[in-house]
Amino acid sequence: MFSFFKKKKYPEFWNTYVSKVENCQKYSTFENIRFVALDTETTGFDFNNDRVLSIGAVAVQANKIIVSDYFEIYIEQEVFNKETVKIHGIRRNGTETKLSEKEALIQFLEYLDDAVILAHHTSFDVGMINMALERQGLGSLISKSVDTNYIHKKMVSDSNFGKIYSLDELSEIYNVKTHDRHTASGDALITAQLFLKLLGKYRKNYALNLNDLINSHYPFS
Amino acid sequence: MKNTIAERVKDFLKKYPPFNVLPREPLFDTAKNVEIHYFEKDQIIFDQNDEPHKHFYIVYEGAVRLYRFGEDVKHTVDICDEGDLFGLRPLIMKENYLMGAAANEETILYGIPIEDFNHIILNYPKVSQFLIASFATNTRDPFTDKHKGKLFANISAIKKVENTFSETQSVKYTKNPVTCNSDLQVKEAAIIMTEKVIDSIIITENNLPIGIITDKDIRTKIGTGVNKITDSVSEIMSTPVETFKENLSIAEAQIERLKHKVSHLIITEDGTNKTKVVGIITDHDLNTSHGNNPMFLMKEIKNAKDAETLKYVRTKATNLTKAYLEQEIPIYFVTKVITEINNAITKKAIRLSIKEIGSKPPVKFSWLAVGSQGRQEQLLKTDQDNALVFDNVPKEKYPEVKAYFLELATKVTEKLNIVGYEYCPANIMASNTKWCLSCKEWKEQFKDWIKNPIAEKILLSIIFFDFEFIYGDKELHETLSKRVFKYIESKQIFLGFLSKATLENPAPLGFFKQFLVEEDGENKDHFDIKSRALRPLVDAARIFSLYHGIHENNTIARYERLMEVEPQNKEIFESCANAFKILLQFRTLQGIANNDSGKYVDINNLSKSDRLKLKSCFKPIKNIQDSLKLRFNVSKLT
Structure with missing residues (x-):
């Protein structure tokens, strides 16, 4: 008779992901935290109509980018926007091996594990992935996340809170070489390098702890 | 899975030896396991004598300087730039680093796991040939004409390093010291000491040491009239004497002197006073030895020209702490010595930073240590806790003056961080705009803490009221210190x-x-x-x-x-x-x-x-x- 209150039945891979994040013990010691620098290439900027084309990611831990801990997948498309092909270069019938959206998500969650998401304009990438999760009948990502844009803004204590820095602008400021711009993996790597440089500056003025980095999202707090 | 990142790493590696001779597949496998590191300017990658890392490095961007301490002088051995490889030989030889490495400018390195690479060395003769040739010829790339430096320290250099690593090095003592019999008159002994320009003479009986007189004995016992100049030396000598074996290390000699409160150590054949005297260790011998004694460390700090040297000295000071504690030297004494060294390092870091900025401070200032550093209780490398006060300036000058001191403080804290004092997690550092204030601002700050003792302010007052003068203008420090006591006197409830x-x-x-x-x-x-x-x-x-x-x-x-x-x-x-x-x-x-x-x-x-x-x-x-x-x-x- 309690079946009415029963939790929605999620597939095993989703439950595994949720319990991994919820039970993670690593967040208190900065050196132990695995960050996953990620970037998505999409067909456009509309959460409802556009789709994720590819996800690229690489792990950062203890101040190092761990190249062997990487992720790169391409997703089969129903929606196609030929305007953005010019930017990301992924054609509908390109040569990359493509996965179904569901398979891509299964692999992504397994890779993500209990890591903290690191991205530039994180809310966009996480938002696009959440829409895909929703289409597959799953919940939203519960991983903690940080954003290079906000970490930078916290440090420069910009009087102009509205200013949003693009990845190119920050790469210019922090002198990061931009290869493979506009491929998911290339942008993920640039974001990871930016993060290392930002942390180098950040730790001079602030203790390195995850909560403060996450809270850099809220400049007024 | 497609791996764009590893592809890019591979594209980079294949431009440089020895990777340029590798076929695609093993090269790609190497690239897949690279770790990417970032170092700020002057950050240390590894120190001389550190245990080898699990990776060796290739410079992706920036430049790395390799340096080595020999005879306590720092030598920059080489500068590696894009594509140069370093830190490999110690990994192959399974020995500690012979050289230190630091970022000469902002640098990105690729760390390549030695585990994978060992396999490559075994399977690709061209790679091992390259390495053997470069180890042997001391050049980075033996196949080009670019013989610009000595990447790999040669064998004689290794031996030299071992000898100069000095905690365990034995003291060079004065052999065949001057002795005399116990019935000699003090006057005669003084004449001998003056002629030979020595500050002590050992009194022997049948060649066995029974006592010693030093300049101090003549000053305190003859000069004051307690004894007569015609008395025999046995009247004023210190007896019995502490005797030691040969090969006493510098650290040990220092410790023995402190333990027995003597200025001279007598060396005998077997270390007891039942055998012949063979030598004496004086202040002079110890101070001229290269080693771990506080005086020598202070001198090294004084001569240091960069943060790496300061770090090197600080490491030696840690070993000194250890030796002192093992020998049960009183902790109060140990804290004093280590505090002196810490303070000297901070002073030097400030001087170096002023020099770097290139212009003198615009007004008087004082660098303060706070917290445990201010209490002079820091024995281990712990966090930095510091603050800065500068003289009051007219309003229109304030921004410019403050900017100068913030820049100065940032440089100093960066240097201290390199030396091994971690940044303060609570950001209690002079580089924080809140703790780099004019005298007037500090007074207001203190007054506020004492008048409104809420939890947060109490915490700050606890840290800041232990402030100690380190460098600059002493008066500013005293003014502040007096003011704190005055405020507290007028508001005793604060102590409650x-x-x-x-x-x-x-x-x-x-x-x-x-x-x-x-x-x-x-x-x-x-x-x-x-x-x-x-x-x-x-x-x-x-x-x-x-x-x-x-x-x-x-x-x-x-x-x-x-x-x-x-x-x-x-x-x-x-x-x-x-x-x-x-x-x-x-x-x-x-x-x-x-x-x-x-x-x-x-x-x-x-x-x-x-x-x-x-x-x-x-x-x-x-x-x-x-x-x-x-x-x-x-x-x-x-």
């Missing part, structure tokens, strides 16, 4: 609030006199010796000193002064001072053993006697807390 705050951390004995240990988290079952035992004693000493207007920061010194000021409570203060000494020694030994700050003690690993020793320190904590409660009417505060 300070007492209340420290009493929230009660003496660390639970029911059945058990240790109170951490109940959860990483440090479960560990006793937090810093917060639970040392801090209450430090806090109590501070409160009583502020009450009596005692201008001392060091906890032991504070208790000693308090014993004089309140003779009726001498016993309790003395027991606190002793407990503090024991606890500090405990913490330091723990820290050295575990290579950390020594904050936590693993109770389960303590011997029974150590547990008892620790516990015996808790009684004084309870007693002093009880007196705080009574003296400052804590129960009446809400």
Whole structure:
């Protein structure tokens, strides 16, 4: 008779992901935290109509980018926007091996594990992935996340809170070489390098702890 | 899975030897396992004599300088730039780094795991040929004409390094020292000493040492008229003498001198006073030896031209601490020596930074140490705690002056970080705009803390009221210090609030006199010796000193002064001072053993006697807390 209150039945891979994040013990010691620098290439900027084309990611831990801990997948498309092909270069019938959206998500969650998401304009990438999760009948990502844009803004204590820095602008400021711009993996790597440089500056003025980095999202707090 | 990142790493590696001779597949496998590191300018990648990392490095962007200390002088061996490889030989030879490496500018490195690479060396003869040739010819790339440096230290250089690594090096003592018989007149002995330009003479009987006279004996016993110049040397000699074996290391010699309070050490054939004298170690011998003695370290700091050298000296100072503690040299003495070294390093870092900026400070300023550094109780490398005060300036000049000092402070804290003092997690550093203030601003700040003692401000006053002058203008420091006492005098209730705050951390004995240990988290079952035992004693000493207007920061010194000021409570203060000494020694030994700050003690690993020793320190904590409660009417505060 309690079946009415029963939790929605999620597939095993989703439950595994949720319990991994919820039970993670690593967040208190900065050196132990695995960050996953990620970037998505999409067909456009509309959460409802556009789709994720590819996800690229690489792990950062203890101040190092761990190249062997990487992720790169391409997703089969129903929606196609030929305007953005010019930017990301992924054609509908390109040569990359493509996965179904569901398979891509299964692999992504397994890779993500209990890591903290690191991205530039994180809310966009996480938002696009959440829409895909929703289409597959799953919940939203519960991983903690940080954003290079906000970490930078916290440090420069910009009087102009509205200013949003693009990845190119920050790469210019922090002198990061931009290869493979506009491929998911290339942008993920640039974001990871930016993060290392930002942390180098950040730790001079602030203790390195995850909560403060996450809270850099809220400049007024 | 497609791996764009590894592809890019591979594209980079294949441009440079020895990777350029590798076929695609093993090269790609190598690229897949690379770690990417980022270093800021002057950050140290590894130190000379460090244990080898699991990776060797290739410079992706920026430049790395390799340096080596020989005879305590730093030599820059080479500068590696894009595509240059370093730190490989120690990994192959399984030995510690012969050279240190630091980022010469902002640098990105690829770290390549030696595990994978060993396999490549075995399977690709071209790679091993390249490496053998470069090790042998001392050049980075033996297949080009670019013989620009010595990448790999050669064998004779290794030996030299071992010899100059000096804690264990034996003292070069003066052989065949001048001796005389015990019936010689003092005047005669003095004539011999003057002729030979020596400051001591050993008195022997049948060639065995029975005593020694030094310049000091002649000054204190003859000069004062206690003895006559015609007395025999046996009347004024120190006897019996402490004798030692040959091959005494510099560290040991230093320690023996401190232990026995003697200035000269006599060396005999077998180390006892029953064999022939073979030599003597004097101040001069020790000071000219390259080694771990405080005087020498101070000299090295004085001559240092960069932060790396300072770090090198600081590492030696840590070894010195260890040796002192092992020899049970009194902790009070050890803290004094180490504090002197810490202060000298900070002063040097400031001087170097001013030089770097290129213009002199616009007004007078004073660099202050606060917290445990201000109390001069820092034995281990711990966090930086510092602040800066500058002279008052007219409003229109303020922004410019403040900007100068912030820049200066940032440079200094960066250097101290390189030396090994971590950045303060609470950002209590002069580089923080909040703690780099004019004299007037500081006074207002202090006044505010004392007038409005809410929890947060009490915490800050605890840290800042232990401020000690380190560098610059002494008067600024004194002005501030006087002002603090004046404010407190006019608002004694502040001391009540300070007492209340420290009493929230009660003496660390639970029911059945058990240790109170951490109940959860990483440090479960560990006793937090810093917060639970040392801090209450430090806090109590501070409160009583502020009450009596005692201008001392060091906890032991504070208790000693308090014993004089309140003779009726001498016993309790003395027991606190002793407990503090024991606890500090405990913490330091723990820290050295575990290579950390020594904050936590693993109770389960303590011997029974150590547990008892620790516990015996808790009684004084309870007693002093009880007196705080009574003296400052804590129960009446809400």
